[in-house]
Amino acid sequence: MPIIFNIYALFQAIIGVALLGLIQLVLPLFGYNYDLIGGTKEAFISLQILALIAAYLDAKGMKGSLFFLPTWLTLIIGSIFVFYITYDSDTFQKNQFILYMSSIAIVAIYVKLNQRELRKKWKKRKHTLEMLQLKIKSNSITQVEYWKIASHLLYNPSFFFLYLNPLWTKIYPNTITADEFLQYYKEFINTIDIDTIKNKRYNKWTRSLKESLNKPGTYSEYKHLTFSFSRLANTIDHMNSNLS
Numbered sequence: 001m002p003i004i005f006n007i008y009a010l011f012q013a014i015i016g017v018a019l020l021g022l023i024q025l026v027l028p029l030f031g032y033n034y035d036l037i038g039g040t041k042e043a044f045i046s047l048q049i050l051a052l053i054a055a056y057l058d059a060k061g062m063k064g065s066l067f068f069l070p071t072w073l074t075l076i077i078g079s080i081f082v083f084y085i086t087y088d089s090d091t092f093q094k095n096q097f098i099l100y101m102s103s104i105a106i107v108a109i110y111v112k113l114n115q116r117e118l119r120k121k122w123k124k125r126k127h128t129l130e131m132l133q134l135k136i137k138s139n140s141i142t143q144v145e146y147w148k149i150a151s152h153l154l155y156n157p158s159f160f161f162l163y164l165n166p167l168w169t170k171i172y173p174n175t176i177t178a179d180e181f182l183q184y185y186k187e188f189i190n191t192i193d194i195d196t197i198k199n200k201r202y203n204k205w206t207r208s209l210k211e212s213l214n215k216p217g218t219y220s221e222y223k224h225l226t227f228s229f230s231r232l233a234n235t236i237d238h239m240n241s242n243l244s
Contacts, residue, residue, distance in 0.1 A: 009064030009071045016050040047079035059113035076103050118175040147239040156229045178219035186213050205231040
């Protein structure tokens with residue numbers, strides 16, 4: 001079975017291994033002699049450290065994936081598996097407790113970091129949309145400028161956000177509400193002059209998304225289209241490449 005990963009996972013691996021090597025050099029200064037790079041008993045610790053680094057990078061935008069899962073989550077699962085096939089000593093119970101507590105801590109840290117980054121980027125997008133609306137209102141924007149700005153407005157919602165929104169809201173409260181998301185994309189899609197999109201396929205995708213977004217009054221009434229936001233991203237890329 002081939003290992004499936006994206007380019008961000010490779011970058012995360014390079015950064016993670018480099019930092020792991022640095023940590024191994026520093027630990028002896030504090031009286032710890034762990035072999036984080038090649039040690040068998042320390043393997044689960046190394047994977048946990050790599051999971052923490054990957055979780056931080058993921059929250060900052062470097063979203064690596066391995067086996068269709070976020071890299072940091074795959075590393076946590078891997079650390080648990082490695083622990084159970086390598087540990088049989090008297091310190092099993094103690095290290096098992098450390099393993100699970102650190103795993104929970106990494107998840108909590110990731111959620112907290114992700115909350116902060118999501119809200120910060122969301123506020124920036126909303127501000128950019130307001131500036132775009134003002135430019136359109138004053139008729140002081142060209143098509144080239146419009147589509148360049150549009151590329152910064154994209155928020156491609158996750159499957160988790162779209163299909164499990166009540167659960168998503170519990171994990172990420174006070175970040176992006178469903179109705180706020182719907183209102184944002186209504187305003188965004190209504191700034192697009194669809195007649196300027198000459199390609200029939202992209203024109204059709206945009207019209208379909210516009211109709212879907214403008215029908216409901218609340219998110220609970222919204223029937224989102226499969227791949228619709230990815231298609232909007234492709235449409236914006238197409239317009240930018242054709243107008244540049």
